[in-house]
Amino acid sequence: MNVIITKDKVEAGKKAFELVEKAIHNDASVLGLATGSTPETLYKEMRASNTDYSNLISINLDEYKGLPADHPQSYHTFMQENLFNAKPFKKSFIPDGLGDEEDEVKRYNKTIEEYPIDLQILGIGTNAHIGFNEPGTSFLQETHVEKLTEATINANKRYFKSEEDVPKYAFSMGIKSILSAKKILLMAFGENKAEAVYNMLNGPITEQVPASILQTHNDVTVIIDEAAASKL
Ligand SMILES: O=P(O)(O)OC[C@H]1O[C@](O)(CO)[C@@H](O)[C@@H]1O
Numbered sequence: 001m002n003v004i005i006t007k008d009k010v011e012a013g014k015k016a017f018e019l020v021e022k023a024i025h026n027d028a029s030v031l032g033l034a035t036g037s038t039p040e041t042l043y044k045e046m047r048a049s050n051t052d053y054s055n056l057i058s059i060n061l062d063e064y065k066g067l068p069a070d071h072p073q074s075y076h077t078f079m080q081e082n083l084f085n086a087k088p089f090k091k092s093f094i095p096d097g098l099g100d101e102e103d104e105v106k107r108y109n110k111t112i113e114e115y116p117i118d119l120q121i122l123g124i125g126t127n128a129h130i131g132f133n134e135p136g137t138s139f140l141q142e143t144h145v146e147k148l149t150e151a152t153i154n155a156n157k158r159y160f161k162s163e164e165d166v167p168k169y170a171f172s173m174g175i176k177s178i179l180s181a182k183k184i185l186l187m188a189f190g191e192n193k194a195e196a197v198y199n200m201l202n203g204p205i206t207e208q209v210p211a212s213i214l215q216t217h218n219d220v221t222v223i224i225d226e227a228a229a230s231k232l
Pocket of ligand 1: 034035036037038039061062122123124125126130131132
């Protein structure tokens with residue numbers, strides 16, 4: 001994996017933006033997008049750019065199960081506010097948090113098959129989850145409903161009024177689908193990601209460390225700040 005260490009997340013967002021631009025220039029037409037705090041600086045660069053994304057397709061990694069699209073903490077709302085209001089895509093796909101489980105899983109897998117992902121943007125959880133694929137999830141999983149771990153609920157409660165309000169399940173693209181992307185760009189910032197980053201890059205490949213499977217992909221760039229690199 002190609003590892004780039006930046007001073008901070010602002011510099012990382014600029015570097016990530018350069019890589020997104022390069023991929024688009026080289027004919028990437030389907031972007032896999034992530035939510036959470038990690039991609040915010042990248043999306044800021046994308047919003048401020050002159051690039052027109054209206055011929056591109058976007059496919060998001062995940063959505064909380066049970067949240068309507070217009071809920072303030074839904075990933076639909078996050079994407080509207082952080083990117084799509086300023087930069088609409090030709091078509092954008094995000095799992096429907098209120099969708100019937102079986103139908104939604106089928107629909108999403110079909111979408112990923114129909115629009116193979118050229119560049120997948122990823123963050124990483126403190127427990128090394130990617131998408132919402134928690135430790136123990138099979139590397140062969142496609143889209144599914146994932147039960148969120150205490151660590152993830154705890155990390156995400158900052159966005160909700162209280163821990164009880166954090167959804168306990170989410171629709172997530174599976175690891176198999178993530179690995180099918182031609183290129184992967186993972187970002188991580190802050191000391192609390194340092195152990196996950198170390199295990200992803202240097203640890204054994206194990207379903208207990210979902211991001212460790214990225215060691216088997218042939219085109220992964222990891223952009224981390226100095227704090228997230230502090231255990232390397
Ligand atoms: O970027 P954060 O907020 O630290 O979250 C880590 C990862 O966990 C998720 O929230 C779950 O998918 C991702 O969106 C994110 O990349």
